[in-house]
Structure formats: structure tokens, C-alpha cells
Amino acid sequence: MTRLEALPHYVESNRFEHFVNYELLGKTALRVQRWRDQWKIARRRPRPDSALNPPLRSVVHMKEIMSRHYLEGRYAAGVRKVAWVTSGAPTEPLQALGYFLVYPENHAALCGVRRKAQSIAEEAEHAGWSRDICSYARTDIGAMISGKTPAGRLPRPDVLVCCTNICQTVLHWYRVLADYFECPLVLIDTPFLYGEANDHEVAYVKRQIEDMICVAEEIAGKSLDETRFREVMTNARRGAELWLEVLNRSQQRPAPMTAFDGFIHMGPIVDMRGEAVTVAYYERLIAELDERIERGIGAIKEERYRVLWDNLPIWFKIGEFSKWLAERGVNVVASTYTFAWGELAPMIDPTQPLDSMARVYLHPILNRSTGHKLDAMKRMVDEFQLDGVILHSDRSCKPYSLGQIDQRDRLVKTLGVPALLLEADHNDPRDYSDEQGSNRLEAFIEMMEPRA
Amino acid sequence: MPIHYPRAMLRAHRLHPMELWGPPHVERHEGSRHFQAYTCDIVVKAMSFIRSGGLGASKAILVPHTCDALQGMGSVLGDFLDPDQRVLTLYLPRGRRGSDHEFLQSELRRLATTLVEVSGYEPSRADWDEAFEAEDAADRALADLYQRRDRLAISDRDFYTVVRSREYLTAEQFCQQAAALPEGDPPERGVGLMISGIVAEPALFDQIEAMGAHIAGDDLACGFRRVYSVSAQADPFERAAYRLLTSPADPTCGTPIQARVETLEARMRALGARGLLIYDPKFCEPELFDVPLLRKHLGACGFPVLHVEFEMGDRLPHQTLSRIEAFVETLS
Numbered sequence: 060m061t062r063l064e065a066l067p068h069y070v071e072s073n074r075f076e077h078f079v080n081y082e083l084l085g086k087t088a089l090r091v092q093r094w095r096d097q098w099k100i101a102r103r104r105p106r107p108d109s110a111l112n113p114p115l116r117s118v119v120h121m122k123e124i125m126s127r128h129y130l131e132g133r134y135a136a137g138v139r140k141v142a143w144v145t146s147g148a149p150t151e152p153l154q155a156l157g158y159f160l161v162y163p164e165n166h167a168a169l170c171g172v173r174r175k176a177q178s179i180a181e182e183a184e185h186a187g188w189s190r191d192i193c194s195y196a197r198t199d200i201g202a203m204i205s206g207k208t209p210a211g212r213l214p215r216p217d218v219l220v221c222c223t224n225i226c227q228t229v230l231h232w233y234r235v236l237a238d239y240f241e242c243p244l245v246l247i248d249t250p251f252l253y254g255e256a257n258d259h260e261v262a263y264v265k266r267q268i269e270d271m272i273c274v275a276e277e278i279a280g281k282s283l284d285e286t287r288f289r290e291v292m293t294n295a296r297r298g299a300e301l302w303l304e305v306l307n308r309s310q311q312r313p314a315p316m317t318a319f320d321g322f323i324h325m326g327p328i329v330d331m332r333g334e335a336v337t338v339a340y341y342e343r344l345i346a347e348l349d350e351r352i353e354r355g356i357g358a359i360k361e362e363r364y365r366v367l368w369d370n371l372p373i374w375f376k377i378g379e380f381s382k383w384l385a386e387r388g389v390n391v392v393a394s395t396y397t398f399a400w401g402e403l404a405p406m407i408d409p410t411q412p413l414d415s416m417a418r419v420y421l422h423p424i425l426n427r428s429t430g431h432k433l434d435a436m437k438r439m440v441d442e443f444q445l446d447g448v449i450l451h452s453d454r455s456c457k458p459y460s461l462g463q464i465d466q467r468d469r470l471v472k473t474l475g476v477p478a479l480l481l482e483a484d485h486n487d488p489r490d491y492s493d494e495q496g497s498n499r500l501e502a503f504i505e506m507m508e509p510r511a
Numbered sequence: 512m513p514i515h516y517p518r519a520m521l522r523a524h525r526l527h528p529m530e531l532w533g534p535p536h537v538e539r540h541e542g543s544r545h546f547q548a549y550t551c552d553i554v555v556k557a558m559s560f561i562r563s564g565g566l567g568a569s570k571a572i573l574v575p576h577t578c579d580a581l582q583g584m585g586s587v588l589g590d591f592l593d594p595d596q597r598v599l600t601l602y603l604p605r606g607r608r609g610s611d612h613e614f615l616q617s618e619l620r621r622l623a624t625t626l627v628e629v630s631g632y633e634p635s636r637a638d639w640d641e642a643f644e645a646e647d648a649a650d651r652a653l654a655d656l657y658q659r660r661d662r663l664a665i666s667d668r669d670f671y672t673v674v675r676s677r678e679y680l681t682a683e684q685f686c687q688q689a690a691a692l693p694e695g696d697p698p699e700r701g702v703g704l705m706i707s708g709i710v711a712e713p714a715l716f717d718q719i720e721a722m723g724a725h726i727a728g729d730d731l732a733c734g735f736r737r738v739y740s741v742s743a744q745a746d747p748f749e750r751a752a753y754r755l756l757t758s759p760a761d762p763t764c765g766t767p768i769q770a771r772v773e774t775l776e777a778r779m780r781a782l783g784a785r786g787l788l789i790y791d792p793k794f795c796e797p798e799l800f801d802v803p804l805l806r807k808h809l810g811a812c813g814f815p816v817l818h819v820e821f822e823m824g825d826r827l828p829h830q831t832l833s834r835i836e837a838f839v840e841t842l843s
Contacts, residue, residue, distance in 0.1 A: 187803030189820075191549070191794050223605065227579050230605055230765055231800035238768045238804055246765065248611070250602035250618070251582050253589060259617030260602075266610045429583070430590030454549050457796075461583025464545055465591040482547075 066239065068206030069215035071137030085130045093123040110385035111359055115316060115351075117344045118323070124336055125326045129169075129210045135159040136214035140279050143236065145229045146329055148222040149247060149420045151295055151412070152272045154333045155288040156279045161213055162330050163236075167198035171374030171486040172323075173209045180487060182207065194455040194486035196232040203239060216242055217278050220271060224249040224426040226458045243278070245271045249420060252427045256418065265417035291333040292409035292416075301341035302328045303401030308348040309392040310443050313357025314365065315348045318394040319381040320358060322372040328400045363388030364507045367439050369395045369432075369466075370451035370459045371485040383497070387504050388511070393443045395435060396459075399424050429462030433469055440474055446510040447503060448478040454490050477506035512557060512574045512581060513709075514732045514763060515603055517619055517751040518649075522682070523634035523642035524626040526570065530678035531557045532710050532733060535823040537565070545587055551794045552823040553709070554580045558587075561594055571597040571629045577763050578797050597629050605765035607756055615752040623748070639747040647741045649682035650754075652689040654738045657728075664695035667716040667726045674734050702842045703727030705775065705784035705814075707805075708791045708798060712823070715790070718832055724839040727784040730775060736761045762797045771801065772808040779814055785842040788835065789818040815841065 072080075096119040103113060135141055139159040144150055146164045153160060170176040171194075180194055182201035190197075202208045219242060221233035230246065237244040247267045250260045276282055305324065308315055316324075324344060327337040351357075366384075368391045373380065384391060403422055408415035424432055436448060448470055450463045463480060470478040479499060484490035512531055521528050533556040542550075542558035561572065572594065574585035589598040601622055604611035627633050634642070656663075656674060663670065673692060677685050701723035707730035716726065729735045740757040744750040760766040760774040775787065787809055791798045806816040817838040819831050 187806060189799045189802070192796055192799050196800070227582070227605075228796055231762065231797055234762075234765070234768050235800055235804065244767070246606050248605045248765075250604075250614075251576055251586075251600075253586060253600050257617075257621060259614060259621070263604075263610060263614035263617075266613075270608070270610065428590055429586040433590070452547055454547075457550070457579040458582060461546055461550060461580065462587050462590075464547070465587055469591070 066203065066206075066215075068212065069136065070212075071215070072134040074138055077131075077134040077138040081131050081134045086127060089123050089126050089130065092126075093119050096122070109382075110361070110388075111382060112356055115320060115324075115344070115347055117340070117347050120340055120343060121324055121326060124340055125330070128330055131159065132161060132210065132214050133212045134214075140217045141214045142218050142220055142275070143216040143233075144220040145222050145225060145233070147224040147249075147420065147423050147425070148220045149268050149271070149416045150220070151291045151333050151416065152268070152283055152288060153220070153275055155283055155291045156275050156281065158217075158275065158279065159214065160330070161216065163199040163232075164195050165326065165330050166202070166208065166210060166213065167195035167486055168374050170198050170202070170209060172377065174375050174488075175207070175209050176375065176486040177488055179205065179207050190487075190489075192455075193226075193228045193232070194484055194490075196228060196235075198486055200232070200235060203236070216240055218242055218275065219244045220247065221245070222247040222249060222420060224420055224423050226425065226456065228457075243274060245274050247271060247420065249426055252421060252431075254428065256421050260421060261414075261417045264421055265413050268413055268416055268420075288412060289409045292407065292412045294335055294338055295333040296404055296407035296409060298328055298332050298334075298337040298341060299401050299404035299407060301338060301345060303398070303404055305341055305344055305348065306393065306397055306401055308345070308352065311352050312365075312444070313355070313359070313362040314390055314392040314443075315351035315356065315358060317358045317381060317385075318368045318391040318397060319372070319377050321394060321397040322374075322377060325397050325400060332400070357390065359385040359388075359390045361388050362390045363511045364390070364446040364504065365444060366391045366507075367393050367395070367436060367443065367445050367448045368451065369436060369448060369463065370453045371396055371456055373451065373483045373491060374486055375488050376483075376491065384500070389504060389507075391449070393439050393445070395424060395432065395439070398435075398439075425458055429466060432462065433466045436466065436470060437474060440470070440476055445476065446507045447476055449500075449503070450478060450480050451485075452480050452482045454482070454484045455487065456485060477503055479503040512572070512577075512584070513553065514575065514577050514736070514761075515755050515758060516573055516575045516601060517622070517755065518682075519639070519642040519646040519754075520619060520623060520626065520747070520751050521573075522646060523638045523747070524623070524630040525632045525634075526626065526630050527681060528573070529569070531560060532678065533557060533823045534560055534565075535712055537563075545592070546583070549794055550583070551580050552792050554584045556823060558584060561588070561596075562592070566594075566596055569596050571599050571626075573599045573601065576600065576602045578795075580794070597625070599625055599629070603755065603764065607764075612749075612752055612756060615756060616746075616748040619748045619751050643747070643750060645682040649677065649685045650739050650741055652686045653677060656689050656692070657735060657738060659692075659694070660728075661697065662694050664693045664697055666698055667720060668713045671711070671716060671726075671729075671734065672713060677737075678733070700725040702786075702839055703782065703784045704839070704842075705729065705779050705782070705787045706731060707775070707787060707789045709733065709795055710792065711790050714827060718827060719835065719839070722836045722839045723843065728778055728782040730760075730778075732761065732763065735759060762801050768801055768804050769808075772805060775805070776809060776812050776814070779809075784814070786815040786817065786838065788838065789816060791818070791820050793820050793822055 142158045143161045179201040180197035182205040183197040467478040537556045541562045542555035709732040742753040760771040
């Protein structure tokens with residue numbers, strides 16, 4: 060049995076299946092679903108017992124966009140070339156070449172939000188992967204070997220693109236994927252920036268992007284269309300600018316959305332940056348946020364404390380945390396994580412696509428020093444008028460978490476803001492203790508009381 | 512800090528490296544004030560050692576970018592802790608392509624400018640030549656040790672004591688030690704094991720010997736993975752980059768799993784190893800990702816695999832030893 064035969068759930072579709080199940084029936088069904096959701100939201104009466112104001116109306120559009128993306132994924136293999144990519148990978152050339160993109164991290168997060176991650180990760184653990192490796196990786200490896208996924212089915216990759224600007228873990232993880240799928244693994248190695256980027260680091264990344272384009276062209280059987288490439292770059296820049304605007308709307312008091320909303324609404328900028336649908340979606344979202352700001356409607360009813368979240372979310376706790384904190388007057392208005400997909404927008408230059416991509420993909424916050432992250436947090440405390448910082452010490456994400464102990468100390472000592480280190484994991488519920496977590500959060504809120 | 516770094520470049524700048532692999536007998540307390548409990552011992556204990564003044568008169572701390580944990584250590588040291596020593600970093604590319612060679616040469620040039628500041632010495636052409644000659648000789652001596660292993664009348668513990676003396680001796684001292692090892696009939700040897708992982712302390716070899724087994728070969732980061740190819744390029748940076756980028760298969764360098772499996776299989780057959788013992792410090796992601804696939808592929812070739820994790824310290828836990836003992840028994 061070949062390795063691919065051991066993964067029978069990775070089947071190919073044909074154009075007819077793609078057209079009928081996705082283009083014709085799927086899209087229509089999702090549109091109808093959106094209309095039904097819109098109708099429900101419009102009829103929903105305010106709940107006086109809830110500490111949260113009604114959710115953003117735009118969420119139904121986001122749900123439709125993301126569902127459509129995953130639905131197409133079920134029928135993409137055999138119809139479009141498929142690339143599995145890391146969340147920080149330079150995907151614009153791949154989009155311009157017509158690739159369907161799968162983000163295993165986003166898929167793992169989806170499993171986390173739907174509370175399926177643990178059972179899927181256990182499939183990987185039973186196959187020998189240690190519980191000490193990243194829970195995103197365990198979730199996706201578990202899904203790969205078992206076929207279990209709330210997304211229905213993922214398409215088999217024609218190529219894997221791994222960019223190390225978020226962690227080294229992805230390299231080890233994608234080597235495993237390459238071994239299973241027996242497909243090319245393109246590495247975009249981004250030197251970690253302890254300080255400012257040097258010219259040789261930028262040149263190195265640029266050359267690797269050029270090499271990636273050659274491989275992608277060969278697999279796709281066509282050349283990169285410069286006009287389409289610039290169009291994608293323009294959308295990528297506009298999408299990132301708009302996403303940054305979305306996040307900055309929470310500088311208002313009361314903030315019209317929470318960081319927990321942000322974790323959900325970041326789906327399009329992660330999975331579909333470079334696409335016109337993403338630009339249109341964030342324009343819609345901004346309009347709704349502005350409407351809320353004008354009417355003085357906050358995400359939570361009584362905003363007593365404004366807080367920063369550092370690191371990935373705890374996906375399986377997003378809803379509970381949002382409610383629990385809102386009941387105590389805490390609005391988590393910003394996060395370092397969601398900003399990562401917006402703060403580099405000014406660096407994207409569609410007229411110099413490769414040079415600017417090389418710079419952009421070297422500079423995500425996760426590829427920069429612990430001191431840089433501290434500076435970013437300090438700036439956010441000031442700009443968002445924050446009363447405290449929650450640093451999620453994420454057992455699965457070491458590059459994001461190492462350094463947090465010193466960062467917390469400096470936030471407390473230099474800015475005088477309460478800062479809490481909350482031990483958990485972004486996807487594995489076994490690494491979070493409800494009792495211990497809520498005790499620590501209660502104590503943290505008490506620390507903020509003098510600032511109310 | 513481990514694992515790969517340009518030894519000849521340090522020597523040319525009149526600097527002598529002393530490697531920190533923990534150290535194992537240092538307590539975690541001081542390091543735990545900066546790193547979470549899920550951080551590997553090598554980083555936490557090294558931080559404890561540095562913070563408690565263990566480095567003495569050293570001039571600089573070089574942290575090669577080997578993994579996320581060492582990345583965190585280099586960053587925290589440089590950004591927050593302001594040690595007496597200058598903190599130097601080196602990004603090691605994870606590929607073996609033309610772009611990786613070019614990048615590493617430039618990265619080594621960048622490092623060289625900081626080494627001049629640290630040492631106050633700008634090497635001449637003759638210094639470079641002398642440094643490469645000496646370090647290449649030591650590299651050859653290390654490779655030769657591995658080739659002669661079957662003809663050396665010493666225990667595994669003694670063998671690895673010499674192998675690991677490269678971590679602190681000069682090239683000349685190391686060559687002398689290696690040359691002085693007595694040839695003859697090796698001690699009574701039991702079942703041959705290949706050992707893989709980052710680092711193994713001497714006590715483990717005693718225990719394995721007592722179980723009736725021996726180390727037929729290793730795939731340790733502190734051992735065979737640093738048997739570098741000797742090179743002869745005229746440009747010192749090209750030469751140093753070549754050396755680092757032609758090291759044996761190593762997951763921290765991004766070696767594809769299949770290539771690693773093939774290398775291990777060939778060496779195990781050649782050395783007569785009957786099984787693979789993967790011996791990892793806790794929380795070592797680069798190693799952990801490969802384990803199930805090594806087990807699967809090597810198992811298919813007839814080589815059983817045992818994976819054990821350990822915490823660096825004084826004694827090996829009884830449970831760990833029992834597992835290794837049971838493994839050895841199944842191979843006997």
C-alpha cells in the first residue's frame with residue numbers, strides 16, 4: 060500500500076461534481092442560509108439578561124464567505140491545483156496562478172471552535188505524536204490520517220508551502236505532511252529578526268519567493284500573469300488596510316467589537332487575502348462598526364475595563380470567555396494576534412510585488428524579537444486606553460509565549476498596568492483548568508478595580 | 512549554545528568556544544523566572560547557569576537559531592536581561608539550496624563584524640587559513656574516531672567522553688585526546704543500538720552497557736550530526752558556510768524525513784545496530800515530530816524503535832531505564 064492509499068478520504072472530484080455541488084447547489088444553499096440568518100437576527104429581541112450587546116450583523120456574511128471557501132475545498136482536488144500553506148506564507152502568486160489554498164492552521168482553529176480538536180488530535184496521539192507538540196499540528200495530522208473534520212473534507216495538496224515566519228514548528232509539521240502526501244514541499248525560510256532586517260535577509264526571502272513561483276508555475280502548467288498578480292497584491296494591501304481599520308475602530312469608547320469578535324472576523328484576511336470578496340467584506344464590517352460608534356453601541360453593555368489579549372486565542376473557550384468577561388464589565392478590545400494581519404499593510408506595494416512581499420513576510424510580529432512585541436503591547440495600551448493585559452501563555456505556541464514572563468514584568472513595572480499570565484493552550488482543552496483560570500482572572504479584575 | 516556554529520571563524524578572531532548543553536546539574540529555578548515550565552531543559556538550565564554567573568570571564572554568548580526555544584532564549588537575553596557578555600545570534604538556514612548557501616555566507620559576514628567588536632581583533636588571511644586548518648583537523652579526527660570505533664579498546668562512556676570533549680577543548684587538544692585512545696579488542700559488547708536525539712549524558716551509556724547492550728552508532732546532535740565535511744574554498748565565509756550546510760541529516764536543519772530514514776537505515780545496517788533508541792529531552796519539537804515516522808519507516812525495514820524522553824538531572828528515572836531494558840531484551 061502506498062502512503063496515499065493509506066489516506067482514502069483524499070479523493071479527487073471532477074468538473075461536473077465541482078459545478079453541481081459547489082457552484083450550483085452549494086452556493087445557493089449558503090445564500091439561502093445567510094438570508095435565514097439575517098431574518099433571524101432582524102427578528103431577535105434584545106436580551107436584558109445578557110451582558111453582551113447583539114452580535115454584529117455582518118457575521119452572517121462572514122459565515123457565508125468562509126463556508127463557501129471550505130465547501131469549494133471539498134471539490135477542489137482534481138479541478139484546481141491545491142496548495143496547503145502556513146498562515147504567514149506569501150500566497151499572492153499562488154492565488155494569481157489560480158491555486159485553491161488550504162490553511163491547515165485555520166482548519167485546526169475551526170476544529171477548536173467547534174470543540175472537535177481534542178478528539179481529532181487524539182487520532183494523531185494514538186499514531187504516536189506526542190502531546191507536547193503543537194495542538195494545531197496534532198489536530199491537522201489527526202484529521203489527515205483519520206479523515207475526521209468538521210469541514211466535511213479537505214482537498215489533497217499538489218504542493219505544500221511552508222513559511223517559517225510564524226514558528227519553526229511549521230517546518231517539522233510540513234515535513235510530516237510531505238512524507239504522507241509525497242508532494243513537493245516549498246520552504247520559505249525567514250530569518251528571525253532580533254533587530255532590524257538586514258539587506259541579505261530581505262534578498263534571501265525574495266529569492267525563495269521567486270523560486271516558489273517557478274515551482275508553482277510548473278505544477279500549475281502556466282505562467283504567472285503579471286496583471287492578475289498585481290490585482291491580487293492590490294487586493295491584499297486593501298484587505299489588510301481595511302482589517303487594520305476594523306481593529307482600530309475599537310479605540311473608541313465603548314469599543315464596538317471585542318477581540319473575540321476579531322478572532323472570528325479575521326477568517327477572510329487569513330484565508331482569502333488578495334481576493335475581492337475580502338475587501339468587500341471588511342468594507343461592510345467597517346460600515347456597521349461606524350454605525351455602532353455613531354449610536355454609542357458597544358460590544359458589551361457596560362464597559363468598565365478595557366483589556367489587551369496577547370497570543371493566540373483559546374479557541375475552544377472564545378464564547379465562554381467573551382460572556383464571562385462581559386458579565387464583569389471587561390471588554391477585551393485588542394489583541395496582538397489579530398493585528399498581525401493588518402499592521403504590515405503599508406509595506407505591501409503592488410508596483411514592486413516581490414520586493415515588498417519579501418519585506419512583509421519577514422516582519423510579522425511572530426518573526427520579531429520579544430522586545431519588539433513588548434513595544435507593540437505598550438503602544439496598544441496607550442492607543443486603546445487599556446486597563447490591563449492578559450498574556451495567554453500558550454503551551455502549544457512557544458515562539459509567541461517565550462518572553463512573556465519578562466514582558467509581563469515590564470508592563471507592570473513601567474506602565475503600571477495589571478498584567479496576567481494565563482496558562483492554557485490554543486486548541487487542547489486538556490491544558491486549561493477552568494477553576495484555576497477563573498480564579499486568576501477574578502484576581503486580575505480586582506487588580507484593575509482602582510482604574511475603573 | 513548548541514548545535515551548529517562556525518568554529519573556525521571564532522578561532523580566527525582569537526575566540527575559544529565553550530558549549531552549554533544545559534548544563535545538566537544546574538537547577539532550573541533561575542531560568543524558570545524567565546521561561547515557562549514547558550520550555551526544554553537545555554534552554555532553562557543554560558539560562559540559570561548564565562544568570563548565576565557561570566560564564567565567568569566569557570566575552571560573548573552566541574545563540575545559533577536552532578529551534579523556537581533557542582530563538583526565545585537569544586531574544587530574551589538580548590532584549591531584557593543585559594548579561595555581562597555580548598549576546599550574538601546566528602540564523603542557520605533550514606534548507607540546502609543555492610539561496611541557503613548565499614544567505615549563510617552573508618549571515619556569517621554579519622557575524623564576523625560583531626566578532627571583531629567583541630574580540631578587538633581583525634583576522635588576517637593567515638589567521639583564517641590557520642583556523643580552518645586546525646578546525647578541519649579536529650573535524651577529521653572526530654570523523655576518524657567514528658570510523659575507528661570498532662577498533663578502540665574503550666567503553667561507550669569513554670568514547671563519548673572524548674567525542675564530547677570537542678565541546679570545550681581546543682582543536683589541538685581534541686586531536687591529541689582522540690589520537691591517544693588505545694586501539695585493540697573492544698570490551699565485551701552486547702546488542703548493538705543506534706542512539707538518536709539531542710544529547711545523552713555519560714551515565715546512560717553505563718546503564719546501557721549493564722543491560723547487555725552497546726552503542727553501535729549515534730545520530731546525536733552532540734555527536735555524529737557534527738561530523739562535518741572538510742572544505743577547501745578560498746573565501747573563508749564560503750568555506751564556513753559549506754561546512755555547516757553539509758552536516759549529516761538533522762531535523763533541526765530541515766532534513767526531509769525520508770532522507771533521514773534512509774541515512775539511518777544505511778548506517779544501522781553498516782554498523783550492525785539491531786534497534787533505534789530515540790532519547791530526547793522533554794519538549795524538543797524538532798525531534799518529536801519525526802518519531803512516529805521513524806518508527807513506521809524503520810519498523811518496516813526491520814528495525815524496532817524505542818522513544819524515551821528525559822529531564823536533565825542527576826539520575827535517570829527508574830521507569831526510563833526499565834523501558835530501555837525491556838527494549839534491549841526484545842532485541843537480544
